[in-house]
Amino acid sequence: MDLVNGEGASDELSRLQSHLYKNILSFTDSMSLYCAIQLGIPDIIHNHGQPITLKQLASKLRIHPQKTSCMHRLMRLLVHSGFITKTAPVVHEDQEGEEEEAYALTASSRVVLEDKVTGLSPLVQAILDPAVVNSWYSLGDWFRGTELTPFVKEHGMGFFDYCKQNPEYGVAFDEGMASDSRLMSKVIKDYKTIFEGLDSLVDVGGGSGTVSRIISEAFPHIKCTVFDLPHVVANLPDDKNLKYVGGDMFQSIPAADAILMKWILHDWSDEECIDILKRCKEAIRSKGKDGKIIIIDVVINEEEEQHDITKAKLFSDALMMILVTGKERTKKEWEKLFLDAGFSHYKIVAPYGLKSLIEVYPY
Numbered sequence: 001m002d003l004v005n006g007e008g009a010s011d012e013l014s015r016l017q018s019h020l021y022k023n024i025l026s027f028t029d030s031m032s033l034y035c036a037i038q039l040g041i042p043d044i045i046h047n048h049g050q051p052i053t054l055k056q057l058a059s060k061l062r063i064h065p066q067k068t069s070c071m072h073r074l075m076r077l078l079v080h081s082g083f084i085t086k087t088a089p090v091v092h093e094d095q096e097g098e099e100e101e102a103y104a105l106t107a108s109s110r111v112v113l114e115d116k117v118t119g120l121s122p123l124v125q126a127i128l129d130p131a132v133v134n135s136w137y138s139l140g141d142w143f144r145g146t147e148l149t150p151f152v153k154e155h156g157m158g159f160f161d162y163c164k165q166n167p168e169y170g171v172a173f174d175e176g177m178a179s180d181s182r183l184m185s186k187v188i189k190d191y192k193t194i195f196e197g198l199d200s201l202v203d204v205g206g207g208s209g210t211v212s213r214i215i216s217e218a219f220p221h222i223k224c225t226v227f228d229l230p231h232v233v234a235n236l237p238d239d240k241n242l243k244y245v246g247g248d249m250f251q252s253i254p255a256a257d258a259i260l261m262k263w264i265l266h267d268w269s270d271e272e273c274i275d276i277l278k279r280c281k282e283a284i285r286s287k288g289k290d291g292k293i294i295i296i297d298v299v300i301n302e303e304e305e306q307h308d309i310t311k312a313k314l315f316s317d318a319l320m321m322i323l324v325t326g327k328e329r330t331k332k333e334w335e336k337l338f339l340d341a342g343f344s345h346y347k348i349v350a351p352y353g354l355k356s357l358i359e360v361y362p363y
């Protein structure tokens with residue numbers, strides 16, 4: 001169609017322009033959420049105990065008086081992205097019946113509250129940190145160059161080295177991971193049988209040990225070891241059946257009945273994953289039992305899952321391309337990894353949020 005003079009051209013042109021504008025500015029959804037969390041808006045509304053008016057919100061946030069109307073615009077965006085809802089106008093008896101719109105939380109905002117179990121705001125802040133977001137600008141040049149990742153092109157070092165060299169971001173990243181791991185308590189309760197019969201477990205790349213702590217409390221007879229890079233586990237105190245060991249999983253992995261890897265293999269290329277899996281195999285076999293590996297990671301299943309779920313997984317895959325050498329994998333790609341690493345059986349036990357619980361056995 002001639003987009004200038006053709007019949008229906010102006011409708012078609014505005015449709016195409018809207019599509020383009022929406023894509024140019026899609027990051028607005030990410031950044032307005034980041035700002036809302038930075039200002040603590042979801043928690044302020046939650047603690048208010050009832051829908052909050054713009055004036056009340058502006059006063060609690062100590063917004064500069066000239067910026068209250070801008071706050072209205074931020075809230076309007078958050079309403080559109082589904083994190084806030086607008087309620088019926090509140091009537092102020094003390095202000096001659098003046099009516100004002102009020103804002104309340106939606107179900108989606110519950111996961112960005114400063115909640116000790118379900119709150120994911122540290123994850124949002126870690127992923128939308130400038131160190132991560134700026135690396136996107138290197139993607140185009142990275143495709144033509146030889147650097148390992150766009151992150152390396154931007155920062156001159158790999159992601160995990162950057163976490164070590166920049167402890168402020170390193171801690172924020174570990175907190176982001178821990179916030180996601182706290183949600184594991186439900187999974188561990190629902191899939192107890194996975195841990196039955198185990199006497200020991202090593203949580204490879206276990207970060208600050210959130211998942212291991214949940215397992216060690218649910219199964220006091222299992223000796224749990226959190227294994228991560230030395231600077232990550234330095235100064236973390238052992239506790240009853242939970243201990244921390246520093247090391248490099250590409251060198252060797254402590255022996256145990258089972259190895260747990262949550263959000264580990266998606267950080268690494270196929271070759272690197274095969275290397276890790278082979279070391280896991282040595283670690284579980286050295287106990288004299290057959291042992292198993294428990295993996296918690298994304299499985300892309302485009303044919304069967306909802307479009308929005310696949311989209312979130314593809315976004316995560318792109319994030320892996322930016323930050324590390326890894327990727328999100330389909331069932332077929334996981335299977336190939338396991339077979340190439342010398343494992344003969346695996347079972348995708350259940351999906352949990354965007355991730356799945358996978359068991360891998362040597363025999």
Ligand SMILES: C[S@@+](CC[C@H](N)C(=O)[O-])C[C@H]1O[C@@H](n2cnc3c(N)ncnc32)[C@H](O)[C@@H]1O
Nearest residue numbers: 177178181205206207228229247248249262263
């Ligand atoms: C994406 S995080 C996952 C953390 C944790 N499993 C979770 O889901 O909350 C990856 C972890 O792998 C660790 N890691 C990276 N390289 C490692 C290595 N060579 N040896 C051991 N751990 C490593 C990082 O320090 C980080 O804690």
